[in-house]
Amino acid sequence: MLKYRKKIWPYIAILLLIAVAVWSLYTKQNVKTPEIGNRNNKEVVKTxxxxxxxxxxxxxxxxxxxxxxxxxxxxxxxxxxxxxxxxxxxxxxxxxxxxxxxxxxxxxxxxxxxxxxxxxxNKRINSTYVTENVSKKQSYVVVKSTNDMEPGDLFHLKSKKLWYWDNRSVLHKGELHKITKIEGNKVYLDRPAHDNYNIHEGETVKAATFKSHYxxxxxxxxxxxxxxxxxxxxxxxxxxxxxxxxxxxxxxxxxxxxxxxxxxxxxxxxxxxxxxxxxxxxxxxxxxxxxxxxxxxxxxxxxxxxxxxxxxxxxxxxxxxxxxxxxxxxxxxxxxxxxxxxxxxxxxxxxxxxxxxxxxxxxxxxxxxxxxxxxxxxxxxxxxxxxxxxxxxxxxxxxxxxxxxxxxxxxxxxxxxxxxxxxxxxxxxxxxxxxxxxxxxxxxxxxxxxxxxxxxx
Structure with a gap:
């Protein structure tokens, strides 16, 4: 039995080395290079x-x-x-x-x-539309696409419906949030929605997303x-x-x-x-x-x-x-x-x-x-x-x-x-x-x- 273990051990070691090499190659190919200025990166100081x-x-x-x-x-x-x-x-x-x-x-x-x-x-990373009605104090909105969105992103809603007072024909309902969670096409907000948006009655609301840059x-x-x-x-x-x-x-x-x-x-x-x-x-x-x-x-x-x-x-x-x-x-x-x-x-x-x-x-x-x-x-x-x-x-x-x-x-x-x-x-x-x-x-x-x-x- 001891002779058998001595013979098999080098093969196990070789298999482990191959596994580590494959994993290293996989992670290198799948990790995105972080952008300069991302708050999670090491600070790059120049003059x-x-x-x-x-x-x-x-x-x-x-x-x-x-x-x-x-x-x-x-x-x-x-x-x-x-x-x-x-x-x-x-x-x-x-x-x-x-x-x-x-x-x-x-x-x-x-x-x-x-x-x-x-x-x-700051560049926009996603532009989409709200697809379901939003009630005041609702914790989330449903959008057509959540592609490239992540928790922490800035989330801007703008309705085509004008604001209530002195709208000057260019000022609209809307609001600004941070995303806390994404589930399917549901985008959860940092605080409840400020306004009602009646999508099923013809109100159009655009949603734009931006990375959290400062x-x-x-x-x-x-x-x-x-x-x-x-x-x-x-x-x-x-x-x-x-x-x-x-x-x-x-x-x-x-x-x-x-x-x-x-x-x-x-x-x-x-x-x-x-x-x-x-x-x-x-x-x-x-x-x-x-x-x-x-x-x-x-x-x-x-x-x-x-x-x-x-x-x-x-x-x-x-x-x-x-x-x-x-x-x-x-x-x-x-x-x-x-x-x-x-x-x-x-x-x-x-x-x-x-x-x-x-x-x-x-x-x-x-x-x-x-x-x-x-x-x-x-x-x-x-x-x-x-x-x-x-x-x-x-x-x-x-x-x-x-x-x-x-x-x-x-x-x-x-x-x-x-x-x-x-x-x-x-x-x-x-x-x-x-x-x-x-x-x-x-x-x-x-x-x-x-x-x-x-x-x-």
Whole structure:
């Protein structure tokens, strides 16, 4: 028996070696090469200097910066350098761009042409249609095809049916989610559906999917040499983007444009646009159809509106907190100028503990479930809030402080199109010469005014 075991053992060893070799070959053929910038990969760090940039001369560094973006997941810029570009930098994968650690001065990306400085453009991986009715608060939707979809992907729904208020013939029902699970043609959502979609009654709803790619910007200045009619930074279909300690200068239309982004976090950002009266946008930051954007500790100057929530589908769950917006005084910029505000396609938006100075109004409220609480308005303004379109507006514990003898014409101005409810409690206006609420209260579905204090009525 012992002799038999000794004879067979070499054959067993050879068979095991063959099995290991076959398995190794199989896995090599079936494992996809991960993309640069995927969050599960090891970080690939590059500098523009590796591709020929200088940062301390007057020669454009556009190609060097673009090559660094194309070949890395993280770019380190030199302390105090000014990188001149003459066309937009573009990324379609996860990327971090920051000034090197320990820098005393933020690196500058100077866009000399009348174009954007940076465009993050996440590519669509699937486009399909919803095939079954969707009820509000439903946990999933059924689609025609789930090809290439995975849990964690960004999932964008857009109906052909127009939005409820002030749709301008181009604003639609829709929503933005992350996929949590896929079973056959069922796509499960990170939170319940926001709306009803009646597919069997002829409503058409497109569904688009995007990989979970992000943009990270830290300790950088983006600027034009002079005020230009541009959008400085465009972010399209990104997940979990973080922007902190970033300045945007001289981009008169919009500083940062967030198009269908999910879970974006922005802090310690300074935006100074140089917006003039002919500009109808002038947004420091515009959240366009995004979900869960948080903006904190940021400052906005020479803007028509510090932050705006809107979109061709509703922007939802946005928060602006502990931030400051400075205008040029009432009547000096295009109509509708305000410290912060929403268009009609906005829901569940909160403005809290912000400071506003010198706009026609502190806030424009157009949307559903807009909460404005513990904010302070000071300076030359006409009203605290202008309400038009939507429902469920709350004004809680806000304060107006007079400056240079200015008086508010009213605390709330109602447009005839606002037919929803208003709750206003414990607001204080140090000086105003008109009514607390100006407009026809009979048009409202409900109203609650309680413990508001006015110096003059």
């Amino acid at each position: 523009p200097e590796e591709f020929g940039a200088n940062g301390f001369d007057n020669i454009p560094d556009t190609q060097s910066l673009q090559k660094a973006i194309d070949n890395s997941s993280s770019i380190k810029l030199k302390d105090g350098a000014t990188y001149i570009i003459d066309k937009p930098l573009i990324s379609n994968h996860s990327i971090t761009i920051s000034t090197e650690k320990g820098a005393k001065k933020s690196a500058i990306i100077l866009q000399k042409n009348n174009q954007s400085a940076l465009i993050f453009n 943009l990270r910007l830290h300790n950088i200045i983006f600027k034009h040499p002079n005020p230009s009619n541009t959008v400085m930074v465009k972010v399209n279909y990104a997940s979990d983007t973080k922007i902190d300690n970033v300045s945007i200068l001289n981009s008169k239309e919009t500083g940062i444009f967030l198009n269908k982004t999910y879970g974006t976090s922005i802090s310690n950002v300074r935006v100074e646009l140089g917006t003039t009266k002919e500009i109808s946008t002038g947004y420091g930051i515009q959240d366009y159809g995004g979900t869960g954007t948080l903006i904190t500790k940021s400052t906005f100057k020479k803007v028509r509106r510090g932050v705006d929530f809107s979109g061709d589908i509703p922007s939802r769950y946005g928060i602006v907190k502990n931030s400051r917006a400075y205008g040029s005084g009432k009547g000096t910029l295009a109509l509708g100028n305000s410290g912060f505000g929403t268009h009609s396609t906005a829901e569940y938006i909160t403005f809290e503990k912000n400071y506003i100075e010198n706009f026609d109004q502190a806030f424009v409220a157009r949307g559903n479930y807009i909460t404005i609480k513990q904010n302070t308005l000071q300076g030359i303004s006409s009203r605290f809030v202008f309400a038009s379109y939507g429902d469920n507006l709350k004004l809680l514990n806000n304060v107006y402080k007079s400056k240079n003898g200015n008086q508010l014409e009213s605390f709330i101005l109602l447009r005839v199109s606002y037919l929803g409810s208003i709750i206003a409690t414990e607001n204080i206006a140090a000086d105003q010469n008109g009514l607390f609420l100006k407009g026809n209260i009979n048009q409202l579905s409900d109203i609650k005014l309680e413990a508001n204090k006015m110096k003059s009525q």
